[in-house]
Amino acid sequence: MSLTDLRTTTGHVVGRVEDVPPGEGRAFVAGGTQIAVFRLRDGSLHATQAACPHAGGPLADGQTDVDVLVCPLHLYAYRWSDGAATSGATGVRVYPVREVDGDLVVDV
Amino acid sequence: MTAVLGGRPAGLTTLHLADDDTDSRARLVVVGNGMAGARLVEEVLERGGGEQFRITVFGDEPHGNYNRIMLSPVLAGEEHEDDIVLNSHDWYADNGVALRAGVRIERIDTAAKLVHADDGSVTAYDHLVLATGSRSFIPPMTGVRRADGSLLSGVFGFRTIDETRAMLDAVQGETVRGEEAPVGGAPRRAVVLGGGLLGLEAARALQGHGMQVDLVHAAPSLMNAQLDAEAGAILKRSVEELGITVHLDVLATEVVGTDRVRGVLLADGRRLDADLLVVAAGIRPNTDVAVVSGLEVQRAVVVDDQLRTDDPDVYAIGECAQHRGEVYGLVAPAWEHATVLADVLTGADPTAEYHGSRTATKLKVAGVDVATMGINTPERDEDEFLVISEPKRGVHLSVVIRDDKLVGATLLGDTRKVAFLTQAFDRGAPLPEERIRLLVDLTDGAEEVGVAEMPGDSQVCNCNGVSKAAICEVVADGCSSVSGVMDRTRAGKGCGSCKSLVRQIVEWAADGDLAEDAAASYYVPGIPLAKPQLMAAIREQDLRSVSAVFAALAPGGQDDARSKMGLTSLLRMIWGSEYVQENDAKFINDRVHANIQRDGTFSVVPQMKGGVTTPAQLRRIADVAEKYEVPMVKVTGGQRIDLLGVRKEDLPAMWDDLGMPSGYAYGKSFRTVKTCVGSDFCRFGLDDSTQLGIDLETRFQGIESPAKIKMAVVGCPRNCAEAYVKDVGVVAVGSGRWEVYVGGAAGASVRKGDLLATVDSPEAVIELTGRFLQYYRENANWLERTYDFVPRIGLERIKQVLLEDGEGIVADLDAGLQRSVDAYTDPWGQDGRQPATPGQFRPALPLVALPQVPVR
Ligand code: SRM
Ligand SMILES: Cc1cc2nc3c(=O)[nH]c(=O)nc-3n(C[C@H](O)[C@H](O)[C@H](O)COP(=O)(O)OP(=O)(O)OC[C@H]3O[C@@H](n4cnc5c(N)ncnc54)[C@H](O)[C@@H]3O)c2cc1C
Ligand code: SF4
Ligand code: FES
Numbered sequence: 001m002s003l004t005d006l007r008t009t010t011g012h013v014v015g016r017v018e019d020v021p022p023g024e025g026r027a028f029v030a031g032g033t034q035i036a037v038f039r040l041r042d043g044s045l046h047a048t049q050a051a052c053p054h055a056g057g058p059l060a061d062g063q064t065d066v067d068v069l070v071c072p073l074h075l076y077a078y079r080w081s082d083g084a085a086t087s088g089a090t091g092v093r094v095y096p097v098r099e100v101d102g103d104l105v106v107d108v
Numbered sequence: 109m110t111a112v113l114g115g116r117p118a119g120l121t122t123l124h125l126a127d128d129d130t131d132s133r134a135r136l137v138v139v140g141n142g143m144a145g146a147r148l149v150e151e152v153l154e155r156g157g158g159e160q161f162r163i164t165v166f167g168d169e170p171h172g173n174y175n176r177i178m179l180s181p182v183l184a185g186e187e188h189e190d191d192i193v194l195n196s197h198d199w200y201a202d203n204g205v206a207l208r209a210g211v212r213i214e215r216i217d218t219a220a221k222l223v224h225a226d227d228g229s230v231t232a233y234d235h236l237v238l239a240t241g242s243r244s245f246i247p248p249m250t251g252v253r254r255a256d257g258s259l260l261s262g263v264f265g266f267r268t269i270d271e272t273r274a275m276l277d278a279v280q281g282e283t284v285r286g287e288e289a290p291v292g293g294a295p296r297r298a299v300v301l302g303g304g305l306l307g308l309e310a311a312r313a314l315q316g317h318g319m320q321v322d323l324v325h326a327a328p329s330l331m332n333a334q335l336d337a338e339a340g341a342i343l344k345r346s347v348e349e350l351g352i353t354v355h356l357d358v359l360a361t362e363v364v365g366t367d368r369v370r371g372v373l374l375a376d377g378r379r380l381d382a383d384l385l386v387v388a389a390g391i392r393p394n395t396d397v398a399v400v401s402g403l404e405v406q407r408a409v410v411v412d413d414q415l416r417t418d419d420p421d422v423y424a425i426g427e428c429a430q431h432r433g434e435v436y437g438l439v440a441p442a443w444e445h446a447t448v449l450a451d452v453l454t455g456a457d458p459t460a461e462y463h464g465s466r467t468a469t470k471l472k473v474a475g476v477d478v479a480t481m482g483i484n485t486p487e488r489d490e491d492e493f494l495v496i497s498e499p500k501r502g503v504h505l506s507v508v509i510r511d512d513k514l515v516g517a518t519l520l521g522d523t524r525k526v527a528f529l530t531q532a533f534d535r536g537a538p539l540p541e542e543r544i545r546l547l548v549d550l551t552d553g554a555e556e557v558g559v560a561e562m563p564g565d566s567q568v569c570n571c572n573g574v575s576k577a578a579i580c581e582v583v584a585d586g587c588s589s590v591s592g593v594m595d596r597t598r599a600g601k602g603c604g605s606c607k608s609l610v611r612q613i614v615e616w617a618a619d620g621d622l623a624e625d626a627a628a629s630y631y632v633p634g635i636p637l638a639k640p641q642l643m644a645a646i647r648e649q650d651l652r653s654v655s656a657v658f659a660a661l662a663p664g665g666q667d668d669a670r671s672k673m674g675l676t677s678l679l680r681m682i683w684g685s686e687y688v689q690e691n692d693a694k695f696i697n698d699r700v701h702a703n704i705q706r707d708g709t710f711s712v713v714p715q716m717k718g719g720v721t722t723p724a725q726l727r728r729i730a731d732v733a734e735k736y737e738v739p740m741v742k743v744t745g746g747q748r749i750d751l752l753g754v755r756k757e758d759l760p761a762m763w764d765d766l767g768m769p770s771g772y773a774y775g776k777s778f779r780t781v782k783t784c785v786g787s788d789f790c791r792f793g794l795d796d797s798t799q800l801g802i803d804l805e806t807r808f809q810g811i812e813s814p815a816k817i818k819m820a821v822v823g824c825p826r827n828c829a830e831a832y833v834k835d836v837g838v839v840a841v842g843s844g845r846w847e848v849y850v851g852g853a854a855g856a857s858v859r860k861g862d863l864l865a866t867v868d869s870p871e872a873v874i875e876l877t878g879r880f881l882q883y884y885r886e887n888a889n890w891l892e893r894t895y896d897f898v899p900r901i902g903l904e905r906i907k908q909v910l911l912e913d914g915e916g917i918v919a920d921l922d923a924g925l926q927r928s929v930d931a932y933t934d935p936w937g938q939d940g941r942q943p944a945t946p947g948q949f950r951p952a953l954p955l956v957a958l959p960q961v962p963v964r
Contacts, residue, residue: 021945023692027952034953041655041667041692050953053198055190058708058952061696065669072696072704077669087595090198
C-alpha cells in the first residue's frame with residue numbers, strides 16, 4: 001500500500017474539450033503533473049500520465065481504441081480501465097477526467 | 109551517463125509506509141537484485157507470497173532489475189539498454205516490494221537476524237536470501253590497478269550495465285573513466301583478456317564498433333571449458349575470419365600506461381597496444397558477506413538441496429551458491445534455484461528440492477554459431493562418439509551417446525540441430541537409430557525432427573524453464589500469437605535463442621484452430637476479412653473513412669488501434685483524393701509528416717530527387733539547421749539529408765523556411781530513388797541513370813503502399829547505387845536497354861531482386877514500375893515488403909500478369925496508379941499552412957527539455 005493512494009485529489013481545469021480532437025490525445029499540465037488527455041470517438045474522455053513508463057514515449061502522440069492506448073515508440077498497449085499494460089509490463093497511471101461546461105477537468 | 113535503468117520517471121514517486129508493527133507478515137529480505145534475486149521475488153509473488161511476506165530487496169546496483177545476459181548485445185549496439193529492463197522500480201512499488209537500490213549489505217547478524225547495510229541502516233528478517241552473484245576476476249598483472257586499488261583508466265570488467273555503458277562511452281570517444289580520451293579521438297585498439305564465452309562476445313561487440321581487437325587467452329584453445337582442442341581450433345579460424353586477432357597459450361603479465369591504459373605486455377615479451385582493455389578472464393562468486401557473517405563458504409556459499417546455508421533461516425541462490433560441489437555461471441540454474449526456493453518458502457511445495465542442473469550454452473556472436481551441452485569427448489569405453497568436421501567451412505559437430513542417451517553435443521558453425529539435441533539432452537528423448545541424423549538432415553528439405561514428436565514435458569526455453577506442454581496449454585487457452593504466448597509463458601524472453609522453436613510449437617499447437625488460421629489472413633487484426641474481401645466491401649459499401657470501416661465491418665463496430673494505420677493506407681489507395689481523412693487513424697509520423705525519435709522529437713528529410721541537389725538547396729538547409737538549432741545534420745543511406753532532433757512545434761515553420769517538399773522518410777510509402785552519376789559524368793556509364801531516377805521519383809512521390817518502397821537506378825552493372833537490392837532496381841545495360849529488378853532488399857533481410865524484364869526506353873521503365881507498384885499495393889499484406897511479396901506470389905505469375913496481361917488487369921492497374929499520382933499533394937505545404945486538427949503540432953511532453961538526443 002502506498003501513501004499516494006490515500007492522498008486526496010483535486011480537480012484541475014486543463015483546457016477545453018475541443019482542444020483534443022476526436023480520437024486523438026493532447027498533453028497538458030495539471031497542478032504540476034504532466035498528463036495526456038484523450039477524447040475517443042465514442043465521446044468518452046480518458047487521462048493518463050504523459051510519459052510512457054517503458055522508455056518515456058509521448059503517450060499523447062499514441063493511437064487509441066475503446067480498450068487501449070498504444071504508445072508511438074514501441075507500441076506497448078495500456079488498458080484504459082486500469083492502466084495495465086497488455087504485455088504485463090509496468091502500467092500507466094490513469095487519472096479521472098470529466099467535462100464541466102466544455103472544460104476538461106482532471107483529478108490529480 | 110548516470111541514468112537509472114528501469115528507474116521511475118521524474119516526478120512520480122510512491123512513498124512506502126515504513127515498517128509497521130501491526131503488519132503480521134513475515135519479513136523476507138533478499139540481498140542482490142540480479143537475475144536470481146529478482147526472479148525469486150517474482151516466483152514468491154506468483155505463489156501468493158505477497159500476503160505472507162513483507163519483502164525487501166537490497167541491490168548494490170542503483171538500477172531496476174535487468175537482463176544481464178543481454179549486456180553483450182547492448183555492448184554490440186544491437187539492443188538498447190531500455191529494452192533489457194526486466195523489472196523497473198515501478199514494478200517493485202506496484203507489487204508492494206521495497207527495493208533498496210544502490211544499497212549494499214555488509215554483514216548479517218545471524219543471531220539477532222538483522223542485516224547491516226553500507227548506508228548505516230539495519231533491517232530485521234525472518235528469512236534471508238543471498239543472491240549476490242559474481243564479479244569479474246581481474247588476474248594479477250603489474251599496473252592494472254591504481255594506488256587506491258581501482259582499475260586503471262580504460263580497463264574494464266564485463267559484468268554490469270555501468271561497465272557496459274562506460275565501455276560504450278569509451279568506444280564512442282567520450283571520456284574514459286572521467287579522463288581525456290586518447291589523442292586522435294575514440295580508442296581504436298582493444299585487447300580482450302579471456303577466450304571464453306564472455307571474452308568472445310566482448311571482442312566481437314567491440315570489433316563491431318570498428319575497433320581493432322586482440323584477444324588474449326591463457327589456454328591453448330578457445331572456449332576450452334566447452335570445446336575440445338579440435339573444435340577450438342576451428343572456432344579460432346572463424347573468429348579470425350571476422351577480423352579478430354587471437355593469441356593463445358599466453359598470459360598477460362603487465363598493463364602499460366600510467367594515466368590510462370596504453371598497452372599490454374605478454375609473458376613471451378610481446379607488447380600489444382591498447383586504448384581499451386576488457387578483462388573477461390573468469391568470475392568469482394561474491395561471498396564476502398557470507399564469510400564475514402560466519403556462514404560456510406568453500407568456492408561459494410554452501411547450500412543443501414533446499415538452497416539452505418548452514419543457518420536454517422539463510423538461503424543462497426544463483427552464482428553465489430555452491431550446491432553438491434557445483435558452482436554455476438549461467439542463468440538457467442539460477443532460475444531453477446529461484447523456483448525451488450519459492451516453493452519452499454511459500455509452502456507451495458515444502459518438500460521441493462533442487463538436484464543440480466545440466467547446462468547448455470550458446471555463444472551470442474553474430475557470424476559464429478556455437479552451442480554446447482554436456483561433455484565434449486567420450487569418457488568411457490562404451491560411449492558412442494560421432495564427429496563431423498569440416499574445418500574449411502568452419503563446421504564441427506559432435507555428439508557423445510551413453511546407454512542410448514545423449515550426454516553431450518558440440519555444434520560449431522551450424523546450429524540447425526540445436527533444438528532437437530537440447531531436447532534429447534535435457535529429457536533423455538529417444539535417439540534415431542541412424543545416429544548421423546542427430547547432426548544432419550539426410551533427405552533434403554525433409555522435416556526436422558518434428559515438434560509433433562517432442563514429448564510434452566521437453567524443455568523449450570532453457571532460460572525460463574518452459575516446456576512444450578506449457579506452450580500448448582496457453583495456445584489451447586485461446587492465445588494465438590507467438591508474441592502473446594511469449595508474454596504469457598516467458599518462453600523466449602531470456603537469451604531469445606529458442607524463439608524459432610517457440611514459433612514452430614505455437615504454429616503446430618494452433619493447427620486446426622480455424623479462428624486462429626483465419627486471423628492470420630486478415631489484412632488488419634481488427635477486421636475479420638482478408639485483403640481482397642475487405643477491398644470489395646469497402647468499395648461496395650462506399651466506406652471512405654477509417655471510422656466508417658470500423659462501424660460497418662468490425663465485430664460490434666469496435667475500433668482497434670492496431671488496425672488504423674493499415675486501414676488509412678488502404679483507403680488512400682482505393683479512393684485517392686476522395687478518401688475522408690481522419691488524423692486519429694494515422695500513426696504519429698503520418699500525422700505530423702516526420703519520423704518520431706526516441707525522445708519525442710522528429711526528423712525532417714526534404715525531398716532530394718535522385719540524390720541530386722543544388723548549392724541553393726544546401727544553403728537553405730544549412731540556414732534552417734542553424735536557425736532551429738538542429739542537433740544533427742546527417743547524410744542518409746537514401747541519398748538525402750536528414751535534420752534530426754526537431755521539436756514538433758517547430759515543424760511547420762521549418763518546412764516553410766525550407767520551401768522543399770517532404771521526402772516521405774517516415775511513411776509506409778514510396779521513399780527515394782537512389783541514383784549513380786551515370787552517363788553524364790561516369791566513364792563507364794551506359795545511360796542516363798540520374799535523370800531516370802529523378803523521373804521515377806517525380807512520378808511516384810508520396811504514394812502510400814503496404815510497406816516502404818525504395819528504388820535505385822544505376823548506369824551500368826557495377827551497381828554503385830545498389831539497384832540489385834531495392835524494391836525496384838533499374839540497371840542500364842547499354843544500347844538504350846534497361847533491366848528492371850523487383851523484390852530486392854538489403855535491410856533486415858538481404859535479397860537480390862528478380863529480373864522482371866529488360867525494356868528499351870526510360871518510358872517503358874516508368875510504365876512497368878508503375879504497374880508493379882500498383883499490383884503490389886493491391887495484393888500485398890499490410891507491412892509485407894516486396895522481398896516477401898515477390899517470392900510469395902512467384903516471379904512467373906508476376907511476369908504473366910504484368911508483361912502478358914494474363915489476368916486482363918493491366919489497364920486497371922495503370923488507372924489505379926494514376927489516381928494516386930493525381931491525388932499527390934505535398935503534406936508539408938498543406939498542413940504547414942493549415943493544421944489538420946487543432947493542436948496538431950503541440951508538444952506532447954511539455955515539461956521535458958528537448959531534444960534529449962545527443963547534440964553534435
Ligand atoms: C535515416 C536512415 C539512416 C541513415 O542515417 O542513413 C534510416 C533511418 C531509419 N530507418 Fe532505415 N534508414 C535509412 C535507410 C535505410 C536503408 C538504405 C536505403 O534506403 O538504401 C535500408 C535498407 C534498404 C531496405 O529498406 O531494404 C533501411 C532499412 C530499414 C529497415 C529494415 C526494413 C526491412 O524490412 O528489411 C527498417 C525497419 C522497418 O522498416 O521496419 C528501417 C527503419 C528505420 C527507421 C525509420 C526506424 C523507425 O521506425 O523509427 C529509422 C528512422 C530514424 C529517425 O528517427 O529518423 N530501416 N533503412 C536512412 C534514411 C534513408 C532515406 O533517406 O529515406
Ligand atoms: C555479458 C554477460 C553475458 C552473459 N551471457 C549469458 C548467456 O548467454 N547465458 C547464460 O546462461 N548466462 C549468461 N551470463 C551469466 C548470467 O548473467 C549469470 O549467470 C546470472 O546473472 C547470475 O545471476 P545471479 O543473480 O546469481 O547474479 P547477478 O545477476 O550478478 O546478480 C547479483 C546482484 O547482486 C548484487 N550484489 C552483490 N553483492 C551485494 C551486496 N552485498 N549487497 C547488495 N547487493 C549485492 C550485485 O550488484 C548484482 O546486481 C552472462 C553474463 C554476462 C556478464
Ligand atoms: S537508423 Fe536504421 S539501422 Fe540505424 S538504428 Fe535506426 S533503424 Fe537501426
Ligand atoms: S516508450 Fe512507450 S512503448 Fe516504449
